[in-house]
Amino acid sequence: MSGFDWAALGNNLAASAIAALAVMLVTFAVATVKGRHRIVDIAWGLAFTAVAVLTWFLSSGHGDEGRRLAVVLATTVWGLRLAAHIARRGRGQGEDPRYARMLFRARGNQAFYALRTVYLLQGALVWVVSLPVQAAAYLPRPLDPLAMTGVTLWAAGFLFEAVGDHQLARFKADPAHRGQIMDQGLWSWTRHPNYFGDFVVWWGIYVMACGTWQTAAFAVISPLVMSGLLIAGSGKRLLEAHMEQRPGYAAYKQRTSGFLPLPPRERAGGEGAGKRR
Numbered sequence: 001m002s003g004f005d006w007a008a009l010g011n012n013l014a015a016s017a018i019a020a021l022a023v024m025l026v027t028f029a030v031a032t033v034k035g036r037h038r039i040v041d042i043a044w045g046l047a048f049t050a051v052a053v054l055t056w057f058l059s060s061g062h063g064d065e066g067r068r069l070a071v072v073l074a075t076t077v078w079g080l081r082l083a084a085h086i087a088r089r090g091r092g093q094g095e096d097p098r099y100a101r102m103l104f105r106a107r108g109n110q111a112f113y114a115l116r117t118v119y120l121l122q123g124a125l126v127w128v129v130s131l132p133v134q135a136a137a138y139l140p141r142p143l144d145p146l147a148m149t150g151v152t153l154w155a156a157g158f159l160f161e162a163v164g165d166h167q168l169a170r171f172k173a174d175p176a177h178r179g180q181i182m183d184q185g186l187w188s189w190t191r192h193p194n195y196f197g198d199f200v201v202w203w204g205i206y207v208m209a210c211g212t213w214q215t216a217a218f219a220v221i222s223p224l225v226m227s228g229l230l231i232a233g234s235g236k237r238l239l240e241a242h243m244e245q246r247p248g249y250a251a252y253k254q255r256t257s258g259f260l261p262l263p264p265r266e267r268a269g270g271e272g273a274g275k276r277r
Contacts, residue, residue, distance in 0.1 A: 003140040005062050012058045012134050016051045017127050023047040024123040032111050038096035045083035047126040049076045052133050059137035066143045071136040071208050074154045085165050129226050132209035132219035139211040153204030161197025181248045189261040195230045202226040
């Protein structure tokens with residue numbers, strides 16, 4: 001492909017794999033000392049940020065400056081906000097029940113089991129999902145209407161995710177809401193506004209990498225993998241399996257879209273928002 005340096009991208013891919021692995025190994029060491037593997041969720045956003053910033057430096061002189069800036073800022077802003085949000089949410093709390101159950105089922109050394117099944121896996125996923133971040137940075141084509149569509153999608157997804165997280169945090173901070181199901185704001189349109197926002201963010205970043213059919217084909221695995229994780233993997237599916245036991249969740253599930261934002265269905269019996277069931 002004329003103008004695109006695939007060899008330079010290959011070097012970037014190798015360096016980014018090392019960067020993602022390094023973030024996860026450092027996080028594993030800290031988590032092992034603290035005895036709380038939940039901090040790997042903070043490292044998820046930080047690892048994407050590390051890959052994006054490294055790509056920014058390595059791609060200097062290769063890709064279009066405007067496209068490089070757009071993709072590194074999009075990824076870094078998303079990754080840092082997510083890491084900060086998860087850090088605030090988990091402050092002062094013990095181990096995440098998901099990781100506690102995982103370690104309980106572990107055979108042999110629990111630490112090495114966690115390293116294999118959580119940290120190394122997440123490092124590999126960061127590398128795969130960040131493929132459009134790396135490919136876009138090496139595109140010599142200036143920002144065009146398609147790339148700006150990607151920026152718009154990213155902005156919409158980022159806003160949706162950030163607003164949803166803020167609404168839920170504010171709801172949980174009110175002691176009067178203890179034991180209630182959050183069904184207000186964006187949470188009345190979809191049961192997972194944060195996951196839907198992530199979904200749109202990564203399709204937007206992918207569109208930024210679609211400067212040619214070759215880069216589009218190379219990077220399409222990224223939004224497909226992220227979509228699978230959010231909808232059928234460790235996102236929506238696992239969270240709902242945990243929430244099924246909560247009083248009132250069945251009714252909330254019946255009236256609220258599972259993923260795509262849709263107007264809420266009519267509540268049975270005229271229930272009020274946030275009503276205790």
